[in-house]
Amino acid sequence: MNKDHLVLSLTPAYVTLTSLSLLLVNEFFGYSKYVKSVTKTVATLGFLYLARSSSLVNSDQGTYLFWGLILSAVGDVMLLSLNPVHFQIGAFFFLLAHIMYCGAFLVIGISIKWFCFSAVIIGPAAFIVYRYILPYTSGLMRKLVITYSIAISWMVAFASGSYGYSGKTWLLLAAFLFYVSDLFVARQRFIKRCFLNSLCGLTLYYTAQIMFALSPAVDI
Numbered sequence: 001m002n003k004d005h006l007v008l009s010l011t012p013a014y015v016t017l018t019s020l021s022l023l024l025v026n027e028f029f030g031y032s033k034y035v036k037s038v039t040k041t042v043a044t045l046g047f048l049y050l051a052r053s054s055s056l057v058n059s060d061q062g063t064y065l066f067w068g069l070i071l072s073a074v075g076d077v078m079l080l081s082l083n084p085v086h087f088q089i090g091a092f093f094f095l096l097a098h099i100m101y102c103g104a105f106l107v108i109g110i111s112i113k114w115f116c117f118s119a120v121i122i123g124p125a126a127f128i129v130y131r132y133i134l135p136y137t138s139g140l141m142r143k144l145v146i147t148y149s150i151a152i153s154w155m156v157a158f159a160s161g162s163y164g165y166s167g168k169t170w171l172l173l174a175a176f177l178f179y180v181s182d183l184f185v186a187r188q189r190f191i192k193r194c195f196l197n198s199l200c201g202l203t204l205y206y207t208a209q210i211m212f213a214l215s216p217a218v219d220i
Contacts, residue, residue, distance in 0.1 A: 012053060013210050016046030020206050027198040037080050043206055044076045051213035058216065061107040065212050068100035072209060079185075087189065088144055094182075095148050098155040101175065101212070105155075105162035108171075114164025118157040122179075126153040129183060136190035145186075152179055170218045174211035181205035 023039035026032065051069050056062040071093045078090030130149045137145050159175035162168075184201030188194070211218075 010050075012046045012050035013214070016043045016050070016206055016210060019043035019046060020202060024199060024202065027202075028195050040076060040080060044073045047206065047209040047213045048073055050210065054214055054216050056213060056216055061104040062216055064100045064104035064107060065215065068097040068104070069209060069212060071097035071100060084141065088141060091144055091148055095144075095151045098148075098151045101155050101178075102151075102158045105158040105171070105175075108162045109165035110158065110161035111164025112161065115157050115161030117164075118160030119153075122153045122156050126150075130186075133186050133190050148182075152182055155179070168220060170211060170220050171215055174208045174215070177204045177208040177211070181208060 019039045019042040023036060023043060026035045026039060048069055051057075051066050056066045056069075075090040075093035075097065078086045078093065081087070126149050130145065133145060134142060156175050156179050159172045163172040181201045181204035184197045184204070188197035188201060
């Protein structure tokens with residue numbers, strides 16, 4: 001691939017990162033909900049187009065990843081609203097996205113040893129983290145948080161199992177970044193609203209999605 005073609009193929013990633021930067025500036029200064037909606041939507045469309053241009057759907061694992069990105073995009077739109085019902089719907093779509101990512105890791109192959117090793121570590125960690133979040137939830141939201149925490153923990157465990165099978169770190173790192181980004185989202189939504197949550201959560205999230213989208217072109 002020549003330099004010009006490489007730059008062109010990465011243009012959607014640049015669009016996502018530029019929109020993310022504008023989104024974070026808007027979050028810091030609190031300019032406008034309209035600006036937030038536009039910049040976040042463009043950033044999300046960027047990683048979807050990146051996935052399409054990188055031929056993500058040309059393999060079984062890529063098809064699962066692409067559906068995960070689409071479901072995440074729907075979740076992004078729903079989470080623009082502060083309405084609790086919209087948040088629950090958005091979280092449900094993200095839950096489905098994690099199931100798709102688990103499917104991709106299963107298609108690649110799973111090392112049972114690495115899967116169990118990761119589950120032993122991520123399980124207690126998830127329990128400790130969400131023990132501090134659950135007191136801020138109730139009813140359907142609490143059930144959704146518990147289910148979601150299980151799904152994303154399994155996603156990381158499957159990613160670890162896939163790494164143990166394939167020896168490739170790219171998707172494992174993407175899964176881990178997604179996991180950590182969700183911790184900041186939960187903190188922002190349920191515990192304390194501050195710019196640090198947006199900075200870390202959004203940066204890690206979009207980095208993870210770009211990595212998922214670029215995975216066919218990266219052999220590490």
